[in-house]
């Protein structure tokens with residue numbers, strides 16, 4: 327008798343666990359099993375490409391911020407480049423090795439020149455930044471993305 331009750335209880339708990347599992351929230355377009363929903367979300371976050379589209383934009387803004395000596399804006403862009411690349415690497419960890427020097431040395435050095443509000447040093451560091459964008463592109467076999475110092479200004483942000 328005791329055994330029957332225990333067995334019935336076990337089946338009951340098992341059914342509750344199953345029904346909880348099925349009761350997963352569905353979005354308007356992020357739908358399916360838990361696993362499918364995570365897959366859709368990851369796909370929508372994209373890979374390294376969107377991190378680079380963002381980095382390309384911020385790189386240009388950083389350049390003009392330096393030209394304007396708009397150091398608050400320059401500081402903002404250096405921080406966001408770091409976040410964009412780090413988030414990109416979380417999505418594509420295989421690229422991490424090629425970005426190591428960029429993150430641990432190149433970005434902190436340009437950051438220092440911004441903190442010091444030192445235009446000459448900033449210009450120097452910007453050239454080093456540019457060449458490091460390109461060395462990572464070479465290391466990652468995408469050297470056809472040749473980064474060169476911006477010439478045209480597009481953003482409406484001016485000092």
Ligand code: HEC
Nearest residue numbers: 374375378379382385421424425428459462466468471473
């Ligand atoms: C991990 C090393 C790495 C670093 C550091 C890096 N890149 Fe990239 N970049 C890549 C890779 C890899 C791609 C191609 C992405 C892909 O195929 O998903 C790319 C692509 C790009 C693209 C094209 C994006 C597109 O889809 O249109 C631009 C623009 C770009 N990078 C700019 C820069 C700039 C500017 C810097 C420096 C401030 C930089 N990158 C630093 C690895 C790097």
